[in-house]
Amino acid sequence: MDIKIKITDRKGVLHEIDAPTDMNMNLMEVVRAFELAPEGTIGICGGMAMCASCQCYVKSDHQLPEMSDDEEAMLSEAFNVKDNSRLGCQLHISEDMDGLEVELAPEEL
Numbered sequence: 579m580d581i582k583i584k585i586t587d588r589k590g591v592l593h594e595i596d597a598p599t600d601m602n603m604n605l606m607e608v609v610r611a612f613e614l615a616p617e618g619t620i621g622i623c624g625g626m627a628m629c630a631s632c633q634c635y636v637k638s639d640h641q642l643p644e645m646s647d648d649e650e651a652m653l654s655e656a657f658n659v660k661d662n663s664r665l666g667c668q669l670h671i672s673e674d675m676d677g678l679e680v681e682l683a684p685e686e687l
Contacts, residue, residue: 579598586679588615604671606620619685637681656683
């Protein structure tokens with residue numbers, strides 16, 4: 579089953595995409611699959627919560643899984659962090675996320 583997700587890229591462009599729930603993908607992988615961020619600017623650590631290149635701001639009121647200690651530690655050191663920041667690699671696409679709205683955080687240079 580696919581769910582609808584709205585992703586605002588780093589240029590402020592809104593993309594409405596259909597994300598598969600049956601492929602065990604995370605949000606960072608979806609962003610890469612749909613090429614919503616330039617190659618090499620997102621998911622640099624490969625989804626291990628060891629960089630913050632996939633940081634995003636959750637705009638909708640979804641109940642998301644609790645942050646792991648690794649994710650929390652990474653966000654405590656990252657730039658441009660807000661109260662609604664999450665690492666895309668730690669958010670696995672599930673049916674509960676239908677209608678999710680996120681915005682990619684600015685690139686850390």
